[in-house]
Amino acid sequence: MKVHYECLSCFITQSQKISELATEDLEKRKEAMIVAAKALQKYYHRNAVPAIGGSLLFLELYRLLENDDPFKEYKRISNRLAKKVVEELRKELKIGLKDALKLAIAGNVIDFAVGYNPEKIEEDIEHRLNEELYIDESEELFKSLENAKTLLYLVDNCGEIYFDRLFLEKIEEAYPALKIYIAAKEAPIINDATVEDLKEADFGKVGKIVSSGSRIVGNPLEFADEKFREIFERADVIIAKGQGNFEVMSELKDGRIFFLLKAKCMPVARELGVPRGSMVCVRF
16 A cells, blocks of 8 residues: 555554654654654655555654564553453453454554453454454455465554454464464564563464564565565465554455454554445455
């Protein structure tokens, strides 16, 4: 997916958030925003992919601000609260494979870092489980998994990874012969999950944890290492979570890839041809 006109404001908003999380020094924040503004010509152009351009810009700001993980506390809170929510779900609800798929999508929507009311867990989750997918190619996904030997699962953000783990458990139960690889970032970039986050969440119990080989949002193959590219090429089915993976991987037009996401911004909704806010499971 190439940049849309709205992506420019997203670049700027995220740059401001990074500067505010990275330092209390107002002069450094101002310097960071000046650097971001000057760098836009490099990263925001007609053929840019927003997730890639954004990542390169944000890494410039990390170096300038001398903070390699500005979202560290945000991610820690997200993981802690999401883990608690999933533990409650296991007690309260009987969750099937399709339910787990929906939760893996919906998990991205709940903003754990600003707090979550435990008393509303069941009500909120039931609402999300009853929400229909605007594009639902889940049966095609499940049929593909029946005939597959290997699955590559590309995670997205911290917090929601605990819903991904629940979905992967259900996949493992339904397709016990399936070899599962789970890929996360090599190092921090915004609130994306890293290999260390997956290890902490015990993903090793449901598959083999692998690095994407880079810290660029969306897992672009040109930034990946040889090991990740080999796993990617060998995979029979690929599940790609979130908008960043869609922005990058939709460029490949690869029929093995199923995108699970909620179209939270107009550019992604426009590309998919769905209303903003729609939940989808789609090949693209």
